[in-house]
Amino acid sequence: MLLRFGENTGNGGYMKRYLGRYSEQIYGILRIVAGFLFACHGAQKLLGWPGGAPHVSSPLILTAGVIELLGGLMIAIGLVTSFVAFIASGEMAVAYFIAHAPGGLLPIVNRGELAVLYCFIFLYMASRGSGAFSLDGLTGKR
Numbered sequence: 001m002l003l004r005f006g007e008n009t010g011n012g013g014y015m016k017r018y019l020g021r022y023s024e025q026i027y028g029i030l031r032i033v034a035g036f037l038f039a040c041h042g043a044q045k046l047l048g049w050p051g052g053a054p055h056v057s058s059p060l061i062l063t064a065g066v067i068e069l070l071g072g073l074m075i076a077i078g079l080v081t082s083f084v085a086f087i088a089s090g091e092m093a094v095a096y097f098i099a100h101a102p103g104g105l106l107p108i109v110n111r112g113e114l115a116v117l118y119c120f121i122f123l124y125m126a127s128r129g130s131g132a133f134s135l136d137g138l139t140g141k142r
Contacts, residue, residue: 028078028132034121035076038088042069060098067091075125078134082126089122 019026040050045065048054056062067088074084092115100112107113130136 024132027128028134030121031078031081031125031131032076032133034118034125035072035074037072038118039069039072039076042066042072045069064091064095075122078130078136081130081134081136082128085122085125089119089126092116092119092122 042065043049044052045055045061046069056065068091071084071088071091075081075088096107096112096115096119100107100110100115103110103112107116
């Protein structure tokens, strides 16, 4: 039987049928990648690495850098992910409204797409927990 892209197989769709069995591992990879990239933003703010110079000119930026660096690393390794992701989600919401929203209504206009994506990815992680490939998983606290 030949399936066309997007065709409903009666079992949740073609992609769900084949990728669904790996959803836990894919979620774990998403958590690792998003956490690592978030940590890079914090490292840039605090250390000027990778690329640029440190930007710790205000307590708000310093706090954001710490949340991003430490929180990103904790999310990446899967350590108390729900709690840390909730804090990171809130930080990204605040960052959006302070730094981006004054530049226009839509994220594509005010360059806030990344803040919005991080906010909702981390909110999802806060609701889902650590998942596969996590330190919490090793201790049974997924």
